[in-house]
Amino acid sequence: MKYALFLGCKIPSRLPAYELSARAVLGRLGVTLVDLEFDCCGYPARNVSRDAFVLSAARNLALAERAGLDVLAPCTCCFGTLRHAIRFLHEDAELRLRVKQALAAERLTWSGNTAVEHLLPLLAREIGADTLAAAVCAPRTGLRVAAQYGCHALRPSNVARMDNPMAPTIFETLIRATGATPVDWPRRLDCCGDPLHEANGPLAASMTRGKISDALESGAQAICTVCPHCHLRFDAVPAGAADPAIPVLLYTQLLGLALGLSAKSLGL
Amino acid sequence: MSQALFQTALYASLALCALGLVWRASAWFLVRIGPDVREITFSERVAAVYRGTIAALFSRDLLGLAGAFFLDVLLLRRLFAHEKLRWFGHLLVLVGFTLLLSMHALAPLVTANLFQGYQPTLAPYLLLRDLCGAMVLAGVAMIYFGRRRPQPGLAQPRRPLGMVFIALLGFVLLTGFLLEGHKIASPRAFQRMTERYVGYSDAQELEPLRALWASEFAVAFDHLKAPIDPGLVAQGRKLHSDACASCHARPESAFVSFPVARMLAPVTGLLDAARADVWLLYLHVFACFLGLASLPFTRLFHAVAVPLSLLVNAAATNRGYSSAGRAVQRALALDACVRCGICDARCSVAPLARNLGNAGLLPSHKLIASAALANGRLLRPGRESDALRAADGAFLCTDCGRCTSSCPAGLDLEDLWQAARGDLVAAGLPAPAHWVQERPALDWAESLGSGCGLHAFSDADAACAPLSADRNSFSRCVQCQTCTNVCPVVAHSIEKADGVDLTPQKVMNLLRLGLRDLALGSRMVWDCATCYQCQEICPERVRVTDIMCELRALAVQRLGAVRGTRGRS
Numbered sequence: 009m010k011y012a013l014f015l016g017c018k019i020p021s022r023l024p025a026y027e028l029s030a031r032a033v034l035g036r037l038g039v040t041l042v043d044l045e046f047d048c049c050g051y052p053a054r055n056v057s058r059d060a061f062v063l064s065a066a067r068n069l070a071l072a073e074r075a076g077l078d079v080l081a082p083c084t085c086c087f088g089t090l091r092h093a094i095r096f097l098h099e100d101a102e103l104r105l106r107v108k109q110a111l112a113a114e115r116l117t118w119s120g121n122t123a124v125e126h127l128l129p130l131l132a133r134e135i136g137a138d139t140l141a142a143a144v145c146a147p148r149t150g151l152r153v154a155a156q157y158g159c160h161a162l163r164p165s166n167v168a169r170m171d172n173p174m175a176p177t178i179f180e181t182l183i184r185a186t187g188a189t190p191v192d193w194p195r196r197l198d199c200c201g202d203p204l205h206e207a208n209g210p211l212a213a214s215m216t217r218g219k220i221s222d223a224l225e226s227g228a229q230a231i232c233t234v235c236p237h238c239h240l241r242f243d244a245v246p247a248g249a250a251d252p253a254i255p256v257l258l259y260t261q262l263l264g265l266a267l268g269l270s271a272k273s274l275g276l
Numbered sequence: 277m278s279q280a281l282f283q284t285a286l287y288a289s290l291a292l293c294a295l296g297l298v299w300r301a302s303a304w305f306l307v308r309i310g311p312d313v314r315e316i317t318f319s320e321r322v323a324a325v326y327r328g329t330i331a332a333l334f335s336r337d338l339l340g341l342a343g344a345f346f347l348d349v350l351l352l353r354r355l356f357a358h359e360k361l362r363w364f365g366h367l368l369v370l371v372g373f374t375l376l377l378s379m380h381a382l383a384p385l386v387t388a389n390l391f392q393g394y395q396p397t398l399a400p401y402l403l404l405r406d407l408c409g410a411m412v413l414a415g416v417a418m419i420y421f422g423r424r425r426p427q428p429g430l431a432q433p434r435r436p437l438g439m440v441f442i443a444l445l446g447f448v449l450l451t452g453f454l455l456e457g458h459k460i461a462s463p464r465a466f467q468r469m470t471e472r473y474v475g476y477s478d479a480q481e482l483e484p485l486r487a488l489w490a491s492e493f494a495v496a497f498d499h500l501k502a503p504i505d506p507g508l509v510a511q512g513r514k515l516h517s518d519a520c521a522s523c524h525a526r527p528e529s530a531f532v533s534f535p536v537a538r539m540l541a542p543v544t545g546l547l548d549a550a551r552a553d554v555w556l557l558y559l560h561v562f563a564c565f566l567g568l569a570s571l572p573f574t575r576l577f578h579a580v581a582v583p584l585s586l587l588v589n590a591a592a593t594n595r596g597y598s599s600a601g602r603a604v605q606r607a608l609a610l611d612a613c614v615r616c617g618i619c620d621a622r623c624s625v626a627p628l629a630r631n632l633g634n635a636g637l638l639p640s641h642k643l644i645a646s647a648a649l650a651n652g653r654l655l656r657p658g659r660e661s662d663a664l665r666a667a668d669g670a671f672l673c674t675d676c677g678r679c680t681s682s683c684p685a686g687l688d689l690e691d692l693w694q695a696a697r698g699d700l701v702a703a704g705l706p707a708p709a710h711w712v713q714e715r716p717a718l719d720w721a722e723s724l725g726s727g728c729g730l731h732a733f734s735d736a737d738a739a740c741a742p743l744s745a746d747r748n749s750f751s752r753c754v755q756c757q758t759c760t761n762v763c764p765v766v767a768h769s770i771e772k773a774d775g776v777d778l779t780p781q782k783v784m785n786l787l788r789l790g791l792r793d794l795a796l797g798s799r800m801v802w803d804c805a806t807c808y809q810c811q812e813i814c815p816e817r818v819r820v821t822d823i824m825c826e827l828r829a830l831a832v833q834r835l836g837a838v839r840g841t842r843g844r845s
Contacts, residue, residue: 017624017676021690048624052672053632054806055708055828058740060631067627100742110631113428163808164821173812199764199807207709208803214768215805 009134011080011125012072013041014090016049018236019083025275026236029260030082030127032273036264037135037143041080044071049086050093058096059106065093066107069124070116078123080130082260084235088160090124091167126161127234127259129170132178140185144266147187153257154193154228155179156200156219156242158235173197182259183232186266193226195219202241216245220254230255232262277557285562289569296572297580304607309650310695311702313603324600332591344590348686349583355684358618365418372411380405381564399525406456406530413449416442424617427626430635433615433644441574444567451560457536458552460527461496461544465553474519485519488512493527494537496544578614582685585612589686606695609687610647615640619679619689625672636669639679639689645670646696655703664839667705670697708832709802711839717777720797720831723838740833741826743819744787750823752816753784759810759820765803776800780810780820787823796831804828 019026034041050064069090072079081087097104097120111117131140157179165173176197180190201215220242223231231254233239239256247253264274305321308314332341347353352370356363379387379401387401388394394401420442426432459465466489470482487508490500528534540547571577585608597605619639620626629637636645645666648654654663670693679689700706712720738745760766760779769775778786778800786795795801801824810820 017674021675021677046624047627048674048676050628052625052674053628054825056668056672056832057632057829058742058826060628063631064625064627102739159805159807159809163812164819165812197809199805199809201805203805203807204765204803206707210774211765211768211803215764218768 009038009130010040010042010077011130012044012046012075012077014046014049014068014072014079014081014083014086014124016046016081016083016086016236018240022240023236023258026082026239026258026260029258029264029274029276032269033260033264033267036267036269037131037140039080039130039135042075042077044075044077046071049081049083049089051085051089054089059103061089062093062096062103063107063110065090066097066111066118067114067116069094069122070111070118072122073118074116078125080125080127082127082234083237084126084158084161085237087124087126088168091169094120094124095167126168126170128157128161128178128182131263132182137181137185140182140263144186145268146266148262148266149187151188151230151262152191152228153183153188153230153232153262154191154223154226155183155196156231156233156235156238157197158233158238159197159199161234162197179232179234179259183262186262188262188266191223191226191228193223193228195222200238200241201245202237205241205244212241213245216241217251220245220251224252224254228254230257232257232259234259277554277561282561285565289565292569293571296569300572300577300581300611303611304604307607307610307647307650308603309606309610309646309692309699310602311698312695313599313606316600316603320600321604324598325604328588328591328597328601337591341587341590344587345583348586348590352684354586354686358622358682358684359422359616361418361422362616365415365422368411368415368418370415372408372415375404376408376412380408395523397524399529402525402527403529403531406453406532409449409452410532412445416445424621426617427620427630427635427638429630429633430638431641433617433620433635433638433640435575435615437574438614440570441567441576444563444570444574448560448563448567451556451563453533453536454540455553455556455560456530456533457540458544458547458556460530460533460537461494461540462548462553463495463497463544464548466495466497469524470519473523474515482515484508484511485515486512488516494534494541496537496541498545575614578612578685581608581611582614585609586686589688602691605688606692607650609685609689609692610643610650612685612687613640613643614685615644616684618682618684622678622682624676624678625674628672629669632668634665634669636665636667637672638669639693642666642670642673642693642696643689646692646699649696649699649703663703663705664836667700667707670700671707708828708836712797712831712835713799713802715797717794717797717799720835720838721791721793724793724796724834737830737834741830743823744792744826744830747788750784750787750818753781753788753814753818754816755781755785756815757781758813758815759784759818762809762813764807764809765800765805769803776803780804780824783824783827784818784820792827792830793834795827796835800824801827801831 015027031041046068048064049068050061053061053064069079079090081090097107108117157176160168161170162168162173162176170176171178183190195218198219199215200219201212204212204215231242233242233256239258242254242256261274261276265271305318332338352363352366355366383394383396396402466486470485474482474485486495486497486500487504489495489512490497491502491504491509527537567576588605588608592601592605617640623629623638625637629635635641645654649666653659654666673693675690675693677690680687683689733745743749760781763780765776766779776799778795778798780800783795783798783800786792804821804824806821806825808821811822814820
């Protein structure tokens with residue numbers, strides 16, 4: 009298995025542990041990761057210009073196509089944005105033409121053959137939860153974690169195509185493979201609040217705190233994430249006496265520990 | 277050269293340079309970038325620099341600082357990591373220029389004291405002078421040809437008097453080589469040297485020596501044109517080894533000036549008559565003085581600001597500075613940037629900048645805008661569109677940190693962007709989510725001239741927001757409120773005074789009623805978390821979230837056009 013690793017903007021600058029742990033875990037599992045000169049996925053421009061956002065995404069897809077690789081995006085928002093761009097390109101012929109012309113100016117083409125993959129289905133289906141479970145040598149038995157899917161991993165389901173958007177199980181299955189126990193928490197499918205932290209800080213904080221207290225009330229010892237935005241969000245909201253904090257663990261770190269990788273190699 | 281004139285010019289240019297340096301350095305203690313340093317006074321910054329310097333000099337950090345000086349300042353490690361050609365060019369200029377300055381320009385002070393019996397005509401000085409000059413020339417060429425091309429379709433950032441410095445440097449090198457070449461070719465110089473060092477009284481006795489120097493060392497005697505009698509040359513060789521060779525290197529070792537001398541041969545007589553040796557020297561020396569005096573005002577100033585910035589940043593690893601220290605660091609960054617464009621090429625939103633046609637997204641332009649904002653120029657009347665574009669660019673930055681990691685001057689650009697965004701907000705130029713919500717939705721709809729929000733779709737609108745332009749995409753909405761029921765934003769703003777004004781289903785209803793412009797400025801549209809709960813659950817498969825995103829993009833475009841200066845404070 010070989011993928012072009014699409015780190016996006018947040019992982020290298022704010023959450024290098026995600027890159028470190030993803031490389032360590034995927035390396036152990038025999039996935040080859042290739043680094044290309046990717047730029048922004050286009051997410052920030054969605055609120056400004058549809059063309060600019062789709063073009064930025066398409067440029068990355070074209071770079072991957074030129075290298076003959078599919079894209080693996082550990083950031084759920086990058087994953088969603090790239091997938092959205094593909095959808096828009098498929099359904100809008102005029103947009104496709106404009107993007108094609110803009111790419112041609114850089115001697116790039118995208119013929120629609122790049123697949124964009126997320127860590128969860130890669131681990132659960134391509135590699136297989138059973139294979140993972142068999143490779144686990146240090147099971148995290150007794151650890152109760154709350155799976156934070158991240159909105160764009162699930163919705164809209166015809167774009168994400170990952171799991172049942174109302175009752176997903178893929179993340180919980182992967183958590184079980186590490187020996188840990190996934191908790192059932194009512195707000196597990198809700199937004200972490202991160203997209204609003206600049207537009208409306210108090211609203212974003214209210215959403216994040218709601219999720220943290222829900223996870224704690226549901227008996228979780230940690231929230232497990234697969235998106236830098238969610239992860240940093242749970243880490244960033246200040247805790248107080250009335251608002252207790254909760255440890256946040258990347259799934260790649262949880263899996264890495266279960267696979268017997270050192271804490272240091274996982275950025276812990 | 278007249279000593280009095282030389283001295284006067286030297287001290288005048290030194291004084292100008294010193295005054296300029298003081299003026300430039302004072303900016304590091306006065307320029308305010310970032311809301312967090314607005315209250316910090318001049319004296320607090322001076323104290324912070326003083327404390328920081330003392331702390332760095334008398335601690336274990338000194339070793340790290342010495343390492344940074346060696347690797348970052350002298351060997352330009354950061355430039356090497358990204359641009360090999362420009363790095364090599366800089367190294368050539370650095371070595372060549374430093375040697376020329378210390379060993380050639382300051383020869384009476386430095387070289388003469390270090391090396392006994394120093395004479396500029398001796399080996400290896402004759403060779404080394406040309407070598408250093410050639411190094412600088414080659415280095416400048418490498419820097420020039422290795423420069424980054426501007427981003428296609430976007431304006432080049434304004435550069436700090438780049439060409440003035442290059443032109444001065446080139447002029448100094450050119451006059452240097454011309455002067456040296458002319459002196460090699462000049463019979464007048466030959467005569468002066470022989471009178472002084474050979475000492476024959478009879479001019480005829482020197483004829484063999486002239487023959488040799490004419491045939492082998494390119495001295496352009498009028499009466500000694502090729503072919504020259506080989507017998508005479510052979511005699512000259514004997515004289516040469518007795519009288520000249522011990523104190524004069526073979527002129528062809530000046531491997532640049534010697535060919536210049538050959539080229540000048542046809543006009544050497546004229547140049548000699550016009551005393552080119554004198555005025556070329558004046559030009560050469562005064563160009564150097566001009567370079568010295570203008571150092572604080574041209575691009576050469578980066579030779580001062582970049583090393584300082586590198587050392588300051590090395591001493592402040594992990595942003596260990598107080599606000600006062602950071603204030604200095606940011607102001608220094610504005611001077612250390614030479615718009616080399618490495619950050620622009622690495623910028624992850626550069627494709628967005630190109631597509632939006634807004635260079636304001638690129639780091640070098642953002643730095644210029646930060647400076648213009650700090651000194652108030654950006655907010656002057658007539659520059660509204662510049663200010664708005666700068667703000668549009670600043671708030672699309674993803675803070676990916678690639679500019680900071682690739683900056684050859686080691687500038688903490690992320691810190692600068694964050695500070696600049698704070699300044700933009702304070703100047704009434706916040707991110708779209710904020711400036712749109714400064715006015716009620718109805719107010720915006722009125723500004724658009726669409727009365728209660730009725731507005732026909734233009735083709736441009738349809739391309740920008742095709743779902744909201746196509747009634748098929750929302751007319752299925754049956755107002756069942758399922759979207760509103762699952763919306764976390766609605767849930768979290770219920771019973772809050774500043775909660776959302778509309779609900780997702782009401783936004784869809786405005787579209788159904790053709791009142792789209794009323795939705796553009798609504799809190800619901802701008803507070804949407806894009807979690808896609810509504811879109812996923814809609815029984816009529818209305819793409820609610822996609823439409824919300826479109827409405828925001830449309831709002832930025834349409835409301836941006838009528839925004840004017842009204843929102844400014």
